[in-house]
Amino acid sequence: MPVLASTITAKGQMTVPVEIRRALNLKPGDRVEFALSPDGRVFLRALNLPIEALFGMLSHLTADPAYADDDDAIADQVVAEDEATLPPKKRGRAA
Structure with a gap:
């Protein structure tokens, strides 16, 4: 994998190397996103x-057979996330 360098200006700007721009098909005005790993x-x-x-990006995904439909899966996830915000003494109580 080639290593490419760029210099940061006093304004915090940098030029994306032409090889990267070509590979990502970046044009003037396009937006990019940076992610910092731990x-x-x-x-x-x-x-x-x-x-x-x-x-078609998600066409490889299949439904979870444990749920009759997407609504049931979503409901279970919402309940789980809601319970996770409760203090330990109130978790697991029926509504």
Whole structure:
């Protein structure tokens, strides 16, 4: 994997190397996102995909057979997240 360098200006700006711009199809005005991992690595992601590019992105996922439908799965998740916010003495009580 090639290592590419850039310099930060006094305003905190930097030029994204041309190889990266080409690989991510970045054009002037496109937005990017930075993510900082706990070990100090930084990830850059282009936010320039048209909405059509997202079609089929989740088609590999299958429904959880433990639930009759999505509404039941969502309801269980909402209850679990709600209970997680309760003090320990009130957890697990029926409503």
